[in-house]
Amino acid sequence: MHSALFLIEFGAIILGLGLLGRVAGRLKFSPIPLYLLAGLAFGTGGILPLPASEEFVAIGAEIGVILLLLMLGLEYTASDLVSNLKTQYPAGLVDFTLNAVPGAVAAFLMGWGPVAAVVLAGVTWISSSGVIAKVMGDLGRVGNRETPVILSILVLEDLAMAVYLPIITALLAGVSLAAGSATLAIALGVAGAVLFVAVRYGRHISRFVSSDDPEKLLLVVLGLTLLVAGIAQQLQVSAAVGAFLVGIALSGEVAEGTHTLLSPLRDLFAAVFFVFFGLHTDPASIPPVLLPALALAVVTAGTKIATGYWAAKRAGIGVKGRWRAGGTLVARGEFSIVIAGLAVTAGIEPAMGPLATAYVLILVVIGPLTARYTEPVAAWVGRRRTPPKPLLAAVPSQPGPRDDLKEQAQDPAGRA
Numbered sequence: 001m002h003s004a005l006f007l008i009e010f011g012a013i014i015l016g017l018g019l020l021g022r023v024a025g026r027l028k029f030s031p032i033p034l035y036l037l038a039g040l041a042f043g044t045g046g047i048l049p050l051p052a053s054e055e056f057v058a059i060g061a062e063i064g065v066i067l068l069l070l071m072l073g074l075e076y077t078a079s080d081l082v083s084n085l086k087t088q089y090p091a092g093l094v095d096f097t098l099n100a101v102p103g104a105v106a107a108f109l110m111g112w113g114p115v116a117a118v119v120l121a122g123v124t125w126i127s128s129s130g131v132i133a134k135v136m137g138d139l140g141r142v143g144n145r146e147t148p149v150i151l152s153i154l155v156l157e158d159l160a161m162a163v164y165l166p167i168i169t170a171l172l173a174g175v176s177l178a179a180g181s182a183t184l185a186i187a188l189g190v191a192g193a194v195l196f197v198a199v200r201y202g203r204h205i206s207r208f209v210s211s212d213d214p215e216k217l218l219l220v221v222l223g224l225t226l227l228v229a230g231i232a233q234q235l236q237v238s239a240a241v242g243a244f245l246v247g248i249a250l251s252g253e254v255a256e257g258t259h260t261l262l263s264p265l266r267d268l269f270a271a272v273f274f275v276f277f278g279l280h281t282d283p284a285s286i287p288p289v290l291l292p293a294l295a296l297a298v299v300t301a302g303t304k305i306a307t308g309y310w311a312a313k314r315a316g317i318g319v320k321g322r323w324r325a326g327g328t329l330v331a332r333g334e335f336s337i338v339i340a341g342l343a344v345t346a347g348i349e350p351a352m353g354p355l356a357t358a359y360v361l362i363l364v365v366i367g368p369l370t371a372r373y374t375e376p377v378a379a380w381v382g383r384r385r386t387p388p389k390p391l392l393a394a395v396p397s398q399p400g401p402r403d404d405l406k407e408q409a410q411d412p413a414g415r416a
Helices: 002-026 032-042 054-074 078-109 114-125 129-138 147-173 177-200 202-209 214-234 239-249 252-279 287-314 319-328 334-345 352-385 401-410
Strands: none
Touching: 002 032, 002 054, 002 252, 032 129, 032 252, 032 352, 054 129, 054 147, 054 214, 054 239, 054 252, 078 114, 078 147, 078 287, 114 147, 114 334, 114 352, 129 147, 129 239, 129 252, 129 319, 129 352, 147 239, 147 287, 147 319, 147 334, 177 202, 177 239, 202 214, 202 239, 202 252, 214 239, 214 252, 287 319, 287 352, 319 352, 334 352
16 A cells, blocks of 8 residues: 555656646746745645655655766866866855855854854855756756856865865764864865776776666666765765766766766656755745845845856856856755754754755745846846947038048048
8 A cells, every 4th residue: 555655646746747847848947946846835734745755755856966966077077177176266265255154144143153154154155066957957058158167166066065064064063173173084085086086097987887788888877876976975975076076987978878878867866856855845934034044045146146257257258158157056955955954953053944945945946047037137237227329410510620620631632
């Protein structure tokens, strides 16, 4: 009976996602907000909770994030990653300053302590790689000139999480400086080792994975990705970072074949991820924290747009690409929820969980809109601010003394 109920619930979820995707496609709009609203409607405190399929949906959501980051990694080689990190690290510093500081300030304004301020700074700092990857794919912008700038910022944020998460875990647990330093050293060592292997031995990994049989290629790549992601997470490094680095390590025909094979799986599990996010949000917990969450969302949406604009300008991207880069970076998601969840589990500020959830829901709904409309809105505002050119007079004015002198200077002989 339980398995039958699970099949009914999960089948209804997948069917509903397909129908919502069709609606979004006809409206030429990203389906992500619709997936989230569906999760809210059928999750905790919603219209009709779906408890039987909850555990499977949770696993599917985690796989969805891993596949999204793997597919992003497949778009670029290891040399691209290293060069982008070398050239874009100032953008990472600007990103941290503009987006982490508002979260910390908001925590102090609400009377929370310094540990809560560090936590909320992380919530407002990190963009959602999963949401942004999906939005760029939906809008067909993966090959745009500004995309490497966006990915560089996302990668810097994800790699920064390898440092930030062990620090915040140690702060929340109240462990000693020595224990926290050991955890941080392990995390940095694992991330560095995986990156070194991806850069140095990427060709050998591609040769090992390569296969003319699509079935074998799919199984090997998917298994390798999940294995590396799991090991990375076990060693206090983000599973998303591990999956991204696996994608970076694969190149050439292997990357192209893997992209074709995994695209349908990515779309399926990515949709499940966004539904899962909504399923675990109680709508009743949102109204009390809606106003501070909305204010924080407005401020940090603006700072993210400024970050992307500055980074794209620094990379020599045109004005339209700068606005597209800024608008694309607005969405927050999986990392923000993970960070807030750590604080809630540790008993730091009970309002942190609902506030972070409301904040992320606002920006994950607004994010696809800013990605699509920031550039045309900026262009419209620019046209409105530009004064109209003066019309030429219908009747030519009589030449004055200065005009006569100018004509004589141009034609000393006085020819007409």
